[in-house]
Amino acid sequence: LINAEYNDVWKEERRFTLMALRKCGMGSLRMEEKILREIKYMMADIDERINQPIDLLHLLSQTPANVVSTIVFGKRFEHEDPMFLKLLDLQFVFTTKVNRLGASNLFPALRFVPGMKYSNELHSTVDNAAQIFRKYIEDHRKKFDSNSEPQCFIDMAISHIETLGDRTTMTYDSLSYTLWDLFSAGTETISMTLSWAILYMMLNPKIQYKLQAEIDDVVGASRPVSTTDRP
Numbered sequence: 601l602i603n604a605e606y607n608d609v610w611k612e613e614r615r616f617t618l619m620a621l622r623k624c625g626m627g628s629l630r631m632e633e634k635i636l637r638e639i640k641y642m643m644a645d646i647d648e649r650i651n652q653p654i655d656l657l658h659l660l661s662q663t664p665a666n667v668v669s670t671i672v673f674g675k676r677f678e679h680e681d682p683m684f685l686k687l688l689d690l691q692f693v694f695t696t697k698v699n700r701l702g703a704s705n706l707f708p709a710l711r712f713v714p715g716m717k718y719s720n721e722l723h724s725t726v727d728n729a730a731q732i733f734r735k736y737i738e739d740h741r742k743k744f745d746s747n748s749e750p751q752c753f754i755d756m757a758i759s760h761i762e763t764l765g766d767r768t769t770m771t772y773d774s775l776s777y778t779l780w781d782l783f784s785a786g787t788e789t790i791s792m793t794l795s796w797a798i799l800y801m802m803l804n805p806k807i808q809y810k811l812q813a814e815i816d817d818v819v820g821a822s823r824p825v826s827t828t829d830r831p
């Protein structure tokens with residue numbers, strides 16, 4: 601979706617992706633359960649490192665990446681899983697490089713300046729990730745049962761491709777790239793937003809106290825914050 605040409609294939613992938621994400625509970629309270637579960641793992645990691653330096657950006661990437669993985673693969677990764685770390689690493693390399701190109705979106709002439717164009721290096725980062733996702737697609741294809749209701753995004757996509765056959769433009773190859781789009785769309789956006797928020801709170805302790813006071817007042821200390829707490 602992000603790294604694809606705008607054509608009929610793109611349109612079908614987008615339609616399918618939005619429908620499948622909705623079916624997987626995106627934007628609903630079911631999603632909140634998944635998020636809260638991952639936050640518990642994150643808090644446990646933070647608790648283990650009290651009084652030690654901590655790379656929050658890394659932790660804030662693992663948490664949303666696992667929320668997305670639960671939807672996409674129907675499972676979460678252990679934080680030390682080498683494949684998970686590899687995907688996060690590729691994602692970090694990709695966004696660091698692609699962010700530099702932001703200015704050429706606004707001023708297209710900049711693409712003629714060396715280093716300001718979507719390079720082969722960026723293509724190969726995405727290809728490496730898609731390669732990893734192809735392995736997961738294969739695993740899911742082996743276990744796929746057309747008689748049972750698909751539980752995660754990959755299984756829904758397999759069902760779509762197998763059921764429609766020639767009548768769909770979606771392929772297992774295009775799926776591997778869509779999985780990367782979802783993984784990176786759901787990881788870097790959240791980790792950057794949260795790390796900026798934390799950084800601002802560190803620089804503005806008064807705001808931090810105000811936020812904490814509101815949480816104490818509305819939610820208390822005995823349960824996590826929920827979207828149902830919104831006024």
Ligand code: HEM
Pocket residue numbers: 614617618668782783785786787789790793
């Ligand atoms: C703070 C977090 C996030 C930010 C700032 C953000 C930002 C954006 C933006 C700016 C767009 C483009 C909208 C448009 O031009 O129509 C977009 C689209 C999209 N985002 Fe996010 N996003 C975030 C989180 C997520 C998460 C967690 C996912 C889940 C995987 C996700 C999946 C998508 C998808 C699938 C689209 C395409 C929607 C469409 O084509 O209608 N995003 N996002």
